[in-house]
Amino acid sequence: MRNIQFNFNVDEFNSIFPFHILIDDQLKILSLGKTLNKLLPEIELDTSFIKSFDFQRPHFENINATNFIQTLNQLVVLHANNKKVILRGQINPHGKFYLFTGSPWFNSIQEVVENNLTFQDFAFNDPLIDLLHVLKNQEIQNQELNELVIKINEQQKILEKDKEELQVLSSIAKVNLNAVIICDKEGKIEWVNESFEKVTGYNNQEVIGKKHRSFLQGKETSRETVAYLKKQLSTGEPFNCEILNYTKDKTKYWVRIHGQALKNSDGQIIKYFAIEEDISNEKSYQEALKYEKEKYSSIIANMNLGLLEVDNNDFILFSNQSFLDMSGYTANEIIGKNATELLANEKSKTLLADQNKARKQGISDSYEVLAKTKKGEDRYWVISGGPNYDEKGNIIGSIGIHLDVTQQKNLELQKERLLLKLKKQNQQLNDYAQIVSHDLKSPLRSIHSLISWIKEDNLKEFSEQTLSYFEMIESKVEKNGSFNSGDINLFQN
Template structure:
């Protein structure tokens, strides 16, 4: 081999060593990189496994602590996992041995369940699936099921899982609520009172049958239109606007309003209105119950007219009584004067019997004049009545006792609790004067006792005037309050006094009655309302 060839070979070997060296360096570098990647992949895998373990633990805890029942089954229908809520619902436990969920299905629902399971397998999930299940105690429960398919890494179905919700009670309540709703809807639709529902803009949302009848309109005429525009003239619209504002504030009340029906008739309605609320508790409008009070208003108007006519008649009657009283008294006084002159001029020529007859005529004339005065007094009891006076009854009775004649053998006792009442002072004075005078007049005891007292009741005062006089038989209790009914034919008794007493009590919106026992005495009771 020549020197040149050797040199060429040596250069080739040198290049080969250099190339091998470079290759070794590259290989070493790539080995380092591969090792580094391998280590990183190992760490990532460890992290992923740890994360997966945590997530599996969390998922397990989630299903175990889920409030709603959770069940996992294989594709043959056998339960492989379920939480405590599921065990409580169906009454079976996994620890008791595997069981097929078809065991929970009633025979009549088998086809329904099979079809639904096919849908689950085809679509991967099923929602709002309702089924009646049989628990271990044969109790039927309605449940709502939301289920899904579990797949493996090759997307092959391996199991199914579902969350159940027991809606047995809620369904019962729902049915009951619907029945109640239907019941009240029927009541509202058929009740005799008109019902109208409007929104916050006064647009009509609902009207029951009675309302349609009383207004003359149809649902087509009303729904969507404003109530004020349909029923009210312009002058009454502000009043309804005020009531609508009250509803928005949550206020309820009743009010009267004048309306016109479809035929143009004017009617009066009494409306009881209340706010209507939505599910959020916000006022969404109002509901009104309507009562047609047109006939009642007409009766009120007739009553007012009758009262006016009655007042005029009373005035005329009182005027007539005064005229009659004057016209009757004038001839009586003339006769009385003539009798007196005859007696005076002929006293020496008249025998005893004639004188007695003239005296009897004078007494009869006097009694007739007293009777006419009493009639006038009775007819005038309601005149110039003022029931708004504060009357101190204790002071009034005390003054009366000092004015009227009280014999020495009679003692009048006035209790200290006599109140101050609202009434007509003159009329109340007349009332007590008549009762006291009667008690004095018909006292037959050596020592007469009269007691004036009062008992305070819830709404009124109950007064009493008691005596220990001759008493009154029970058969006369009602008669003595009637005009011209006197139990004793005495000269000073016209039979009008107690009639006046009764009339005064009734003018003060009270009642009067008596209790009595013959020979022991009488108590007159009467009531006067308290001041409001």
């Protein structure tokens, strides 16, 4: 091979080896590449190389001129003492000097930026930049992978949580006392719980794939309710209604249905679910209550006693026809009005207030009040009132039965007035009898005395017949003269 020498000026050499170091035989730095000088501006020329750099490879405890020679023509790794910069390259003899050529060892593009270096600060043939780009891409990919792993883990946690919730909901639906039905978007049954099987008599396998209306509804099922359910299902709207269904053995039963569509994130219907509460007993009770209400409503409406229902604030809720006849009002005129203010005479308001307090304490009682009719007439009513309770036992008002006793009351008052008048007249007669008694006794006593004197003076001259007459006269006089004021008592009976 021919002996060829290469000659470069400083700029050319710096463009090829921007991180070179020229070292003399005394191990002093004679020259630094332009980029290395930018990277390590604190290193000055003619300073000791071994004070500015340490050998990491090969490793020496103490570097000197002797062992420095051992580093030639091999891979060396230098560490700048005043800065965390590592250089990787080789040292070759260059005449009587030594030349280090290499490049810094950066772990990332970020370190290049932090050291204020750009692509122009590196040789075009330096593979470090490409390697750093690869590392950066790998770092980005690793970061994206880590983010993806984190996202997958989060989704896994959410999925596990959803799975747990689904298991809980599934358990709840399975053991729910009410019937639970899940259908596909076509309304075909996919799943039912045990309560559905118990209520209807159908097992799971018998109903899967069927529409509930094909086997649960019958001739007495309301067509309007069926149409309502069909409309709500077709539009994906929630539904809430009561419907008459039939069991497997065609026994009728009532259910209250609550249901709605399940939609995906795009708002498309994917399933339906419904909860059916068996309300057969409730319906039977309502029917019985309706029958009893109709039966007793007729009795209440036609009985001669007035019935009035009020709330806890004494506002009228209901009255029968007899009460309306008693008061002179129509139903529209009294419903919602305060009973005491509308119907009570001023003298009776205090009594009614006390009775209303007693009702709130659960006390029933009978009492008489003076009421006023629509025409302003005073009427005497006997009221038998008691508290009214709701189904939970709470007092919600009172109910009173009213009897108009005005005629009887007037007769009693008339009797009292007659008795007072008779008593007064008896007293007057008694006083008169005292006077008459005195006036009658005085002449009779005189007659009695005169007869006694006549008999004494003429005893021998009168015949027995005459004496008998005188005795008869004396007997009559004594009898009529012995009465007193007590004999007048017959006027008082």
